[in-house]
Amino acid sequence: MPQACPAPSPQEGMTYVGIDTLQEQTRLKALRRGYSFNLMVVGRSGLGKSTLVNTLFKSSVTRRKAGEHEPLPSTTEVRQVSASLNEGGVRLSLTVTDTPGFGDHINNENCWEPIVSYIEDQYSRYLTEEQKVDRLLHIPDTRVHCCLYFIPPTGHSLSSLDVEVLRRLDKVVNVVPVIAKADTLTLDERMTYKERIRADLSDHGIKVYPPPQELSKDTEDTDTHLQDHAKIRERLPFAVVGSTTWHDVPGRKVLGRRCSWGLVEVENKSHNDFAYLRDMLIRTNMQDLIDSTAERHYENYRRTKLSAKTPTVNGQDAVDTKEINSSKM
């Protein structure tokens, strides 16, 4: 009888169970679901925010076309553009949030408030849905997973505006600082400027992404993972150059900015940090940015909101409770 039966495949022999297929099951599930990533760019106008985002995703994912101008909004506005990207069968729904008007006025007091409000509104929407009795199977994730903060290439130090904004943003979102238009700085100037900014960040207690080891609460982080993060931290802030123009160099085409004295290649790691930023943001840490937004920033928001409510709910006055509930949600 055994001769008539088909022989099992080699891997089915003896002790193979099939636990390793779980990786493939997880991969297929993620493929079916697709990914969504929400990126915010904050910085004064003219620092190349749109160009950098378009260079990162090699598509036009910003509000305006190059060269197009629009009147300056009187306060900071928050605007989104969404795009669906697909590479190798992996679907990414990308939302880029721009903040026109930020820092562009004579008096920039509180110009960060619309930005912080927007970020917290997304947490609030998520929390409201999560707490519903009849909630959605997959809550749409509009939470901002990463905020690229553009520092002007002055070569001096962080401005008071930068400090005030960063101190507020780092509490609510993963902030990745970048030095914009870094081709205006020589390599020496760039190194000194980076050191100065790192000192400024540390002096003002500003925690950028990736967080240092002691802040990482996730017990699942392995040593390799933490070492990778430490390596990225050494390179912060990324000194970047963006460009969507292709140039011919012998044997290939590159994205770059050609001047009479030479060609700055965007993706050349010895010219600027663009490739390091792109690798971190897309190729190594995108999933971690999404997870840490949910596990660190959203949980902080949720804890604060619910702690603020709890004493009142247990308190004496039922009417007060209701009012607080409705105004906070």
Place this chain on the structure above:
Amino acid sequence: MPQACPAPSPQEGMTYVGIDTLQEQTRLKALRRGYSFNLMVVGRSGLGKSTLVNTLFKSSVTRRKAGEHEPLPSTTEVRQVSASLNEGGVRLSLTVTDTPGFGDHINNENCWEPIVSYIEDQYSRYLTEEQKVDRLLHIPDTRVHCCLYFIPPTGHSLSSLDVEVLRRLDKVVNVVPVIAKADTLTLDERMTYKERIRADLSDHGIKVYPPPQELSKDTEDTDTHLQDHAKIRERLPFAVVGSTTWHDVPGRKVLGRRCSWGLVEVENKSHNDFAYLRDMLIRTNMQDLIDSTAERHYENYRRTKLSAKTPTVNGQDAVDTKEINSSKM
């Protein structure tokens, strides 16, 4: 200047962004986190529940060693055994829940109650943790992801006990029915018995796993996914044979049961459905079993619990509310 710089690797050329690396990021994250799967076995004693589980995972993951006997508990008990498995670097923390005493008495009224309570207790623990202000980053998942229900190989139809139990279990957990010790049935008997059981299940409105298309609420399900489920449904209930004894056949070793008239090979798809059950449970649908427990059964439980509370919370009597809250959680 360009000549001096290292050439980018081919894949970095031109328009490659790196979105497809998200799959690898998800895979690495799942590897770091590991998987946990909770399996429950329900059925009268002597149907080979422990043997089947040990055959499935090719390890000893049950409470007792073969041949060991213990006194019959006076009511149904619920007991767990946990094991850590590792294959190809993928870690699986497996918990097998056994229900000794189920259906073994003269009067089996309510013998399913400890089982349903246990399943709901796990949902309740999860809900309590999920609603805490200061909740755990990763809530330990003790929810039962799959319940293998063992039908005796009588060749007749479902007993009233089977019907009563299955009607209650299918509301709270993914139930996969199996015909135990299927080597006692000829192929013809097996086919007729399967048809009869499918008719019984349908007559009593019992919904086993995988659910038919109209019950699948997940909008992310693709056609292929639903077709795979339909194919599995055609084969239900799985007629299985378990064995942890290796036998020599020409050229290889197989798990099986040797009798004087022949050798039943456990993993031979033309001898019995063990390999189909193993493939579904471990190699294709384990992730789906975990997800549908969270998305279908846990959400049902949560909705019922929270709906039951809501009117009382808005009601007049504050003291009543507190009492109900504490007794329900």
